[in-house]
Amino acid sequence: MTRILPLIASLGCSAALVACGEDSPDSRASAGPEPATTAAAQEPASTAAAQEPAAAARGPLVKLGGSQFGPVLFDGSNQAIYTFTRDPSGENARSRCHGDCAEAWPPFFAKVRPRAGRGVKRALLGTIRRERRRQVTYRGQPLYFYAHEGKRQVLCNDIVEFGGTWFAVTAEGRPPA
Numbered sequence: 001m002t003r004i005l006p007l008i009a010s011l012g013c014s015a016a017l018v019a020c021g022e023d024s025p026d027s028r029a030s031a032g033p034e035p036a037t038t039a040a041a042q043e044p045a046s047t048a049a050a051q052e053p054a055a056a057a058r059g060p061l062v063k064l065g066g067s068q069f070g071p072v073l074f075d076g077s078n079q080a081i082y083t084f085t086r087d088p089s090g091e092n093a094r095s096r097c098h099g100d101c102a103e104a105w106p107p108f109f110a111k112v113r114p115r116a117g118r119g120v121k122r123a124l125l126g127t128i129r130r131e132r133r134r135q136v137t138y139r140g141q142p143l144y145f146y147a148h149e150g151k152r153q154v155l156c157n158d159i160v161e162f163g164g165t166w167f168a169v170t171a172e173g174r175p176p177a
Contacts, residue, residue, distance in 0.1 A: 060110050062125060062138070063117030067154040069176035071119065072168040073138065078151040081108060082144045083175075086164030089140035093128045097144065101162040108136040108143040119171050139173025 061076030073081040082105065086096045097105055107130060114136050116122035127134040128142060136143045146156045146166070157168040157176060167175035 059112045059114045060108075060136070061115050061117050062120050062136070064119030064171055065152065067157075067168065067176075069154060069157050069168055070170070072154060072157075072170055072176060073120065073143075074152075075108065075145070076117075079145050080149060080152075080154045081138070081169055082146060082156065082166045083138070083141040083169055084144060084162075084164050084166055086162070087142050089137075091140075093137055093140050093142060095128075095130055095135060095142045096164075097142075097162060104147050104161070105144040105166065106147055107133075108145060109133050110136050121171060121173075124173050138169055141169075141173065143169070 062081065063074055063076065064071045065074040065078065067080070075081060084095075084097055084105065088094060088096075095102075095107060097107070109130075110127060111134065113127060114125050116125055124139045126137045126140070128137055129135075130142075144166075149155050154168050156166050159166045170176055
């Protein structure tokens with residue numbers, strides 16, 4: 001049994017790298033405008049539920065949860081939250097993930113300011129304008145989900161794709177150590 005566990009762990013890591021894709025010229029998104037798609041196609045079910053009228057008044061929850069990388073941010077439905085190194089932050093914050101990139105890494109949208117759960121620094125939460133919607137930010141960085149990930153999974157930390165690196169987010173707003 002002790003020889004099987006390392007093998008299973010190794011296979012899981014290999015599957016995560018394949019699931020997140022490879023950084024190739026064909027997989028890179030252009031910095032151009034995002035093509036028109038339906039709202040349902042741009043956001044995972046976890047944010048769609050958070051934007052229904054009753055929940056929207058309170059804003060979606062951002063909370064800290066355990067992962068193989070230590071505590072990282074999750075939404076209220078336990079979807080891991082990521083940042084993208086190509087995105088400028090702070091006053092110049094904006095998303096550079098559009099088209100194919102936004103299909104693989106859906107932006108975390110919110111109609112109102114998100115709520116901070118235990119361990120999350122409220123002062124670091126915000127939103128930026130993304131076309132006609134608001135994208136959630138943390139420490140000035142736009143936030144995303146990985147479309148092919150289940151609840152409580154963090155499969156794509158420190159993955160290079162679409163011309164930048166994707167990181168899970170700690171309570172300090174930085175990549176896990």
